[in-house]
Amino acid sequence: MNEPERLTIAIKNDLAEIGRVSRIVTDFVTRNRLPAKLAFDLNLSLDEILTNIISYGYEGDGERQIDIRCTLAEDGVTVEVEDDGRPFNPIETPEPDLSALLEDRPIGGLGVHLVRQLMDQLEYRRLERKNLLIMKRRIESWNA
């Protein structure tokens, strides 16, 4: 691998777009001969982050654009998500209590937990009027 492989996807703030993102990311993983399990993990992480942005990130119901960039490099794959919704740092979301009994389990709050488990590194930046989340999965953990 010499030049890093890049993929960019622009979507609308519509939950129905997540299935399309999944197909594009799966194609990217297959085309680059990466493990199928990696596609599942990347898609789940993207799904959770995009669902939060689309469900809670916007005031009003106008159409907005979210940009997704995947970069495959020697040391791993990086996925960036950029949106112009309200400022939100998912990394600050509190961890759920995973030992709670069924009756005490709150409904919700598990999405960001899954992203933390599936990705090796998360970084949030507040840009001028935009949120940027950078998720990285290192090559050593691809088959984990």
Place this chain on the structure above:
Amino acid sequence: MECIEERNESVVIVGLQGRMDSSTARIVEEKMLSLIDRGESRLVVDCAHLDYISSAGLRVFLMAAKRLTQARGKLVLSTMSDDVKQVFDLTGFSSIFQICPSREEAINSHRRES
């Protein structure tokens, strides 16, 4: 996302097919709630053809299990792929749900308690 309902005596089996994400989990939620509202208390969800689940899907199972517990019923899951099972493992859901390797075992686990 498709939900295929079958009955085996007092047990209702819901076979899931496709992807259970934030845009499709509602389809399963409506199916499960309609079964519970109609008085069904022994439910099996067969995940053999469930390709994918996100936290939006987990939320539906948690909600259905809570409702069934209140109604003295039970939800048993079966035949999960490794990918789907991993999502249950990472969230601690494997320890709060009964997950059987086969549909038959899931159905039988209801019978043992009848």
